[in-house]
Amino acid sequence: MTSWREGSCCLESLECSWWFHWLFLHEIVAYLQGWQFRNLNLHILPNALDFEGLLHMEYVGWLRFRVEYIAPPVQSLDRMVLCMGCFWIRYKKVKPRFAGDPFKVDDVEGSASHYPKVLIQIPMCNEREVYEQSISAVCQIDWPRDCLLIQVLDDSDDESIQCIIKTEVSKWSRKGVNIIYRHRLNRTGYKAGNLKSAMSCDYVKGYESVAIFDADFQPNPDFLLQTVPHFKDNPELGLVQARWSFVNKDENLLTRLQNINLCFHFEVEQQVNGLFLNFFGFNGTAGVWRIKAREVSGG
Known part of the structure; x- marks a missing residue:
């Protein structure tokens, strides 16, 4: 014999299951109809003259409930x-560390260093104000020059900007830096397309x-020197993300607020997700x- 309490629990379980399937049906219909891509006004209910309109109205109500209470x-x-x-x-004072010189190898003649070949990409488009500082900083990175290649990926549509960036690249090239200027005539994919297109070059x-x-x-x-060593002897590692900082963070109230937001993102979100979930964007x-x-991930 089933007791009243057991029967009540069964009814509650069935009711919860019914609501779950009903909400799941709403999500499926919303996905098929593309409702989630519309700019829905949650305070104006759609017309409910037919079954689809009724589902749409209930879906908007569910969205409002999610936004306000969940x-x-x-x-x-x-x-x-x-x-x-x-x-x-x-x-716990957890920090990403690597011991000693990860690129030092012992051979018959003594000790030497084997550095992996690193490509640096600088995508830009009409960056008249900042191109010089960026190229200069990258060209002064401490890394063996025979193991470093710098690509300046310029999508500028202003010929005068193209000219001054070419001049800057030529200046550092004459100093012995392995740097290449690359310009696309078709800006397909914008920044992402620029980066992907440059990876198809034979010299990389x-x-x-x-x-x-x-x-x-x-x-x-x-x-x-602070990032690349983490890849050594760690074949499952795909990305090392460095923390950002503002040069002018103390200039005014807006820059200070932006710096606080950025610090929370890197210090809390990125660091915690990277350590506990082993994944972050x-x-x-x-x-x-x-x-x-x-x-492997598609570029």
Whole structure:
């Protein structure tokens, strides 16, 4: 014999299951109809004259409920967990480290260093104000010149800007830096297309890693020495993301607020996700990719 309490639990379970399947049906219909891609006004209900309109109306109501009652506590819980993870990292003093000189090898004649070949890409488009500082900083990175290739990927449509960037590249090339200027006539894919197109050049074959810097970034001379060693003896590692900082973070209130937001992103979000989930998003610049990882993931 089934007791009243057991029967009540069964009814509650069936009711929850029914609601779950009903919401799941809404999500499927919304996906097939493309409702999630529309700019829905959650305060104006759509016309419910037919069955599809009724589903659409209920879907909008479900979205409103999610926005007002589910999203805020979930987001707060997410931030709290991230902060707790950050405190744990600080308490345990967890930092990415590598021991000694990872590129030092012992041979018959003594000790020598074997550095992997690194490609650096600087995508830019009409960057008249910052191109010089960026190219100068990258060309002064501490790395053996025979193991380093710099690509200046210029998508500028202004011929005067193209000319001054070419001049800057030629200046550093005469100083012995292995640097190449590349300009596309067709800006397909914009920045991502520019980077992918440059990887198809024959002269980049044999390079193991690629570092990417936007035109307004000025990496420190030891950037590669602090990032590339993490790839050694770690074949599962595909990306090393470096932290950003603002040159003018103390200029005004807006730059200070932006710096606070950026610090939270790198210090909390990126660091915690990278340590506990072993996964985080690439920020688009100031990172080093294993080229094989990019190729496997589709470029």
